[in-house]
Amino acid sequence: MPSPPLDDFIAAAAATLDLPLDPAWQASIKANLEVTLRHAATVAEFPLPDEAEPAPVFRA
Amino acid sequence: MSKDFTWSTGSEIAAAVASVETTALAVTEQALAVIAARNPTLNAFTAVTAERARAKAKAVDATGDKSKLPLAGVPFAVKNLFDIEGLATVAGSKVNRAHAPAKRDAELIERMEKAGAVLVGALNMGEYAYDFTGENVHDGPSRNPHDFTRMTGGSSGGSGGAVGGGMVPIALGSDTNGSIRVPSSLCGIFGLKPTYGRLTRARSFPFVGSLDHLGPFARSVRDLAISYDVMQGFDADDAACVDRPQESASPFLTRGLEGLRVAVAGGYFRKGASPEALGALDGVAKALNARDVEIPQAARARAAAYVITATEGAALHLERLRKQANDFDPAVRDRLIAGAMVPSTLVVKAQIFRRWYREQVLALFKDCDVILAPSTPVTAPKLGQQNFTLDGVEMPVRANMGLYTQPISFIGLPVVAVPVALKPLPIGLQIIAAPWREEVALRVAYALEQMGAVSAPRPNL
Secondary structure (H helix, E strand, O other): OOOOHHHHHHHHHHHHHOOOOOHHHHHHHHHHHHHHHHHHHHHHOOOOOOOOOOOOOOOO | OOOOOOOOOHHHHHHHHHOOOOOHHHHHHHHHHHHHHHHHHHOOEEEEOHHHHHHHHHHHHOOOOHHHOOOOOOEEEEEOOEOOEOOOOOOOOOHHHHOOOEOOOOHHHHHHHHOOOEEEEEEOOOHHHOOOOOOOOOOOOOEEOOEEEEEOOOOOHHHHHHHHOOOOOEEEEEEOOOOOHHHHHHHOOEEEEOOOOOOOOOOEOOOOOOOOEEEEEEOOHHHHHHHHHHHOOOOOOOOOOOOOOOOOOHHHHHHOOOOOOEEEEOHHHOOOOOHHHHHHHHHHHHHOOOEEEOOOOHHHHHHHHHHHHHHHHHHHHHHHHHHHHHHOOHHHHHHHHHHHOOOHHHHHHHHHHHHHHHHHHHHHOOOOOEEEEEOOOOOOOEOOOOEEEEOOEEEEHHHHOOOOOHHHHOOOOOEEEEEEOOOOOOEEEEEEEOOOOHHHHHHHHHHHHHHOOOOOOOOOO
16 A cells, blocks of 8 residues: 655655654654644745745844 | 741842841742752752852852842742753753753853842753643653642743742743743743843753743742843844843833833634633733734744744754654654654745744834733643643644744744733733833833732642
C-alpha cells in the first residue's frame, strides 16, 4: 500500500537533514507538521504585493 | 519576632529595609524558609541559591544609604534559562544539564542586584520554553498555587507559581509567544512583556531570536514598574537590544486615566473565549469605557507566529535533535523535528506577512492608547489535561493556550498582563500599548489596581 505523500516527505526530509526518525515518532511528527503546514498555508494564501518586504530581523 | 514579609510587595520590603525596620538578611531568611516549606508542593524552584542570597543580603545591609537602592533586600528568582554564575543553564531541558556552569550572571540579574535585589534561585519551566502548560517531564510540573491539581501555565511556570504562591515578590521570565502572560493569567499575578528589543537578553538561553522577550512578574503594578525601570538600558551583547534612553515608567503610574483612550479587541479575541474570560474582559472594558476595535487578520498573525516559532526553534536545536533526540521531552522533540521540515518559502511568506500586519496594527494606535484583550481563553486547566474545547472545537492545550497572546508578541508590542480575581480561579487580561509605550500600559494597570478591578488574589497555602 503506497504511503501518503506527507509520510514520504517526512522520510525524505529526515534523511536529507540527517535527523533521526524512530517509527514510534512518525505519527506525532506528522500531526505536528500537518498543523504547521496548515498554519503556513493560511498565511501564504493571503494576497500581498510583490514589493512587500519580509521582516527577518524584527524591530518594533 | 520580626514582621512577616511573605505577602509583602517588593516596594514595601525595600522601604522597610531602607528605614531599618528590618534587614535584607532577615527578609532573605524568611523567603528561604517559605521556599523550603512550599516548594515540595508547588515545585516552582529547580535550584535555591541560599548561600549566595545570604551573602548578597549582608552586602545590602552594609550599604550606607539604602534609600538609593529601589529594590533593597527584595528577594527575586529567575526562570532557569537565565545564566546564574556557577550553575548550568538548563532551560528546562535534560540536554543542557551537561553544559558547563555559567561564568557570569545574565545581564538582567546583574541589574536587579545592582538595585539591591537578592537572587534566591532558579525556576521551573517548560522544556526549552516551547510550552504553554508549565509541565516539565524532567523536573515535574509547576503547580498552580490556587489549586495544586492545576497547571501554572507556561512556559515560565515556576515564575508564575513562585510569585502567585508567595515565595518571592518578583520573578523574571521570558515570553516568546505568551510565556509571561499565560502563567500570569493562570496564577493570578501581574506580568510585563516589554517592547521587543527593550530589555537585554544577554546571557539567557534563547528559543526564537526574533520573538524572544524577557520581563518581570509581580503581585503589584508598582513592583513591575520598579523592576522594569532598573532593568532598562542598551546592551551591545544582545543583537536585538535597541539603543534608547532610559524611559522610567514609575513616575507615570499615578497620573490616572485622564486623556487615555481605551479600546477592547473584538472578533478573533472573543472567539473561543470561555464565559470567565469574556466576563473579566467585559467588566474591565466597562470600567474603562472602552470602545470596540478589530485587530485585522489576527488569526493569520497567530498562524505566522506559529510557523516562525516552529522553524526558528528547530534551527536552534537542529544539532541537538540529530545527536540527542531521545533526551528531549517527546512532545517538544516531535514539534521541533516537524518544524525542521517546513519549506523555507513558507517561512519567508510568514515574515512578509509580519511586516504588513505590523503596519495595520500600528495604525490602530492613532485612535487609541491601549487595547484590551484576554490573556488566555480559559482559567487553569488540570495538570496532564491534553485537550480543551474552544468554540466547539477540541484542540491541544499545549499549543493553544497562547491563542490571544501570539498575535501581539508577533509584532513586539508591550503588554501588561493583569489578573482578575475570579473565584475559584483567577484569569488575566492583556493591556496592549504601542511600541515603547510601556508606561501607558502600566499607568492603566495601576489605575485598575487602585479601583480594585484587578488584583493578585492570595491563595490558601
